[in-house]
Amino acid sequence: MRTRDLSYWLFLAPVLIALTLVVIVPLLFGVYYSFTDWNGITSGNFVGFDNYIKMLHDDEFGKSLWFTVKFSVASIILINVIGLSLALVVTSKIKTSKFLRTIFFMPNLIGGLILGFIWQFIFIKVFASVGDVIGVEALKGWLSTTQTGFWGLVILMSWQMSGYIMVIYIAYLEGLPQELLEAADIDGANAFQRFRYIIFPLVAPAFTVSMFLTLSNSFKLYDQNLSLTGGGPFKSTQMVAMEIFQTAFGENQMAYAQAKAVIFFVIVAIISLTQVYFSKKREVEM
């Protein structure tokens, strides 16, 4: 098929039109809006970098950004540790392997919004009840403080995503050369040594993929944030995605929200590209 052919363009036309109208044009408009004082109704005036300068002094945005970063770091570590552990459990020669995979993966099929509501019940009602029974005060009033809200989100996210990451690790673990593992056994390697020197280096590419997925998922988290804590108490668990939404549709500061959205895009792009770059480099060295 040559680019001169009509059929080439006919094959591409539907997705090209859709991508252009849904992603590219809004992105360009968005960058333009971020330099205006547009409020969503009247067409705005050009104000240069005003919105971006305002952002530097915006405590709320700074806080949500920092909260998002902390959340992402905690989630990435936990999800990968749990995900790899689950993968190691279900790939060992146990009878319930298939059944366990099915269970661990299940939360990923259900929407983040619904999962957030389920966990809201567990944190508020069940935790309080358990706290009563075993006499631990700390279990009461979950989600009512910034700290418990933070861990609530991390627990929810880890429970949901570990099964997904497990599936990725399984794909690599099942491709491990058996001779190598047997050779290690014969040489008298213990379980830890087997893991440290054989399994871990060989599943490193899986780490690249899962790191990319966990990072971008936790950084862009919205549904779970909305339904579990709603950003509360006092917006202290509000992550960036939700903060942008609030600025735009809650406070009707469209242009300002758009400037935040542009910065958000830049951060996501830089993190994703750096992460992929370094992970790839590390893989080669191993």
Add this chain to the structure above:
Amino acid sequence: MGRKKYYIIEIIGVILALLWLSPFYLMIVNSLKSKKEIFTDVLKLPKAFNLDNYIEAFNQLEFIKTFLNSLLITVISVAIIIIFSSMAAYALSRNKGKMSGVLFFIFVAAMLIPFQSVMIPLVTIFGKFQMLNRIGLIFMYLGFGSSLSIFLYHGTLNGIPKTLDEAAKMDGCNKFQTFWYIIFPMLKPITVTVGILNTIWIWNDYLLPSLVINQEGMQTIPLRMFFFFGEYTKQWHLALAGLTIAIIPVIIGYFFAQREIIKGISDGAVK
């Protein structure tokens, strides 16, 4: 390595699985209790097996209508994404020129753009053209879904020899016939993957429909669930029954297609 070791791993696995299931267990057990019972005994089993909460939540959610709304939007969007992404990926893989390279790069790069970065202008522009409706929503899903789908199709198509296309051409097929009768059937495994990934995403999506089709009567399950939950925050017995009802179709789907789903997810992530 002794057998004993596997028993220990097996037990650990089962305990973990029970832990994983506990949120669902707590949801279902409490959805059968009365408002008062949840208040006093969260951890106990329900006193009586009573489906009243379910009947009321089912009616309040207008579940049949909401379910059909979700089904309609998901099925049409996924079908369109499959058809148009596979066609586009075919064109890009059968022409390795500069233009294809640039277009492929744009499609892949679009995956990096967070939804929030285009959300505000997207809603404004589509609003101006009176396109904040279901057709607009499906079109948006095509735009957002095409990137990953083209990426996945492209990888598979590169492995299908061009000689097949040439043979079809000799037999008098035009480009469309070659694609639909010869190539597309060969793409079935990756089509399943693309279909699964997009179905899970679109079925569960909340933010985009909330911005585009928020009218009564047109709401999808996540949308309707959001309002339902807001109204019944203090009435956990109804809220929990509603959540359970919303999850049931997904679990039924998972039960029938779990092999394909897990394989699809793993293929999609590893490629």
